[in-house]
Amino acid sequence: MTDIHALTKEVGFRESFLLPVEPYTDWTRHRNDGVFHPNTYPLVSDPKEAYPWANAVLICVMPYVPYTDETLVASYYPASNSSYHAMKRLLSLLKASGIRADRAETPYREQLASYGIGSRMDNQLLYLKPYGTYHVLQGAMLALPEPVDYTPRRTPNEVCDHCGLCREVCFGAIKGDFEFDWTRCIHTYMEGDPIPADAMAWMPSLLGCMRCQSVCPKNPQNAIPIPQTIRAALDPVAVLKGNRRQAGDLIGKNLAGPNRLLRQSIVLAANRNRTDALPYLKALRETDGERFRAELDYAFSLLQKE
Numbered sequence: 001m002t003d004i005h006a007l008t009k010e011v012g013f014r015e016s017f018l019l020p021v022e023p024y025t026d027w028t029r030h031r032n033d034g035v036f037h038p039n040t041y042p043l044v045s046d047p048k049e050a051y052p053w054a055n056a057v058l059i060c061v062m063p064y065v066p067y068t069d070e071t072l073v074a075s076y077y078p079a080s081n082s083s084y085h086a087m088k089r090l091l092s093l094l095k096a097s098g099i100r101a102d103r104a105e106t107p108y109r110e111q112l113a114s115y116g117i118g119s120r121m122d123n124q125l126l127y128l129k130p131y132g133t134y135h136v137l138q139g140a141m142l143a144l145p146e147p148v149d150y151t152p153r154r155t156p157n158e159v160c161d162h163c164g165l166c167r168e169v170c171f172g173a174i175k176g177d178f179e180f181d182w183t184r185c186i187h188t189y190m191e192g193d194p195i196p197a198d199a200m201a202w203m204p205s206l207l208g209c210m211r212c213q214s215v216c217p218k219n220p221q222n223a224i225p226i227p228q229t230i231r232a233a234l235d236p237v238a239v240l241k242g243n244r245r246q247a248g249d250l251i252g253k254n255l256a257g258p259n260r261l262l263r264q265s266i267v268l269a270a271n272r273n274r275t276d277a278l279p280y281l282k283a284l285r286e287t288d289g290e291r292f293r294a295e296l297d298y299a300f301s302l303l304q305k306e
């Protein structure tokens with residue numbers, strides 16, 4: 001029989017878990033309480049409805065190490081892109097082995113927490129030993145030809161001590177005691193619509209922020225310097241100059257699209273007082289002034305002070 005876990009390692013995941021196909025009871029309750037972003041609403045509460053052919057959920061873990069300086073972009077994003085491509089390769093290998101497999105649209109964190117494999121934290125992330133919250137999860141639904149040994153349920157271990165540090169650095173989403181207001185998480189404003197003024201003024205880096213995990217004392221404390229390729233490709237002025245292909249290779253075409261990366265680069269250039277961005281901002285106002293009006297007005301108000 002195909003060794004699923006060996007295949008996941010072959011494509012670059014550090015570890016993987018096989019779980020049975022069960023309803024996400026707690027997650028559905030939280031969603032119904034309005035904790036999650038509306039893009040979770042289409043997910044059905046019982047995966048058997050969406051994947052009647054599947055008999056296992058595979059969740060794969062790709063850990064990453066944060067950058068010493070995440071004020072340009074968090075190391076999560078290149079890792080997330082790598083994990084996406086690793087899952088693509090894995091699905092091809094599974095199919096080549098005769099196993100039906102589809103990328104899963106399921107709440108992976110909730111599934112691992114409900115098995116005691118990881119622990120929910122106040123910042124809504126999942127603590128997974130030994131990576132802390134520094135990991136990306138990818139999942140797939142599988143139709144395995146034979147019954148499998150599922151990852152055994154573990155005794156849940158509560159890690160978050162509600163110290164409040166993540167709440168202190170947050171834009172307003174983290175409320176403590178596992179309560180969360182998605183409308184105040186900065187990621188909500190990084191999805192392609194005009195960015196509200198208060199979010200622009202607060203925006204610390206491209207694509208969102210990871211402050212809530214950087215400050216968490218439960219996380220590993222090691223970090224690496226930001227690679228020069230990332231620094232060069234995601235420099236906000238380089239993005240404004242039109243250099244987005246390399247950014248797409250590093251963080252994925254979806255995130256590097258103009259509605260996201262260009263919009264945010266306008267704001268980050270302004271927040272960093274990058275007056276060298278002004279010629280590109282002026283050119284952008286000529287070609288796409290209406291689409292980026294809110295961000296351009298904001299940038300000119302900061303960079304063109306008399």
Ligand code: SF4
Nearest residue numbers: 160162163164166216
């Ligand atoms: S910073 Fe404190 S409250 Fe926030 S997730 Fe970490 S342990 Fe929990």
Ligand code: SF4
Nearest residue numbers: 170171185186209212
């Ligand atoms: S990502 Fe930023 S805004 Fe969102 S919960 Fe974490 S600290 Fe708050």
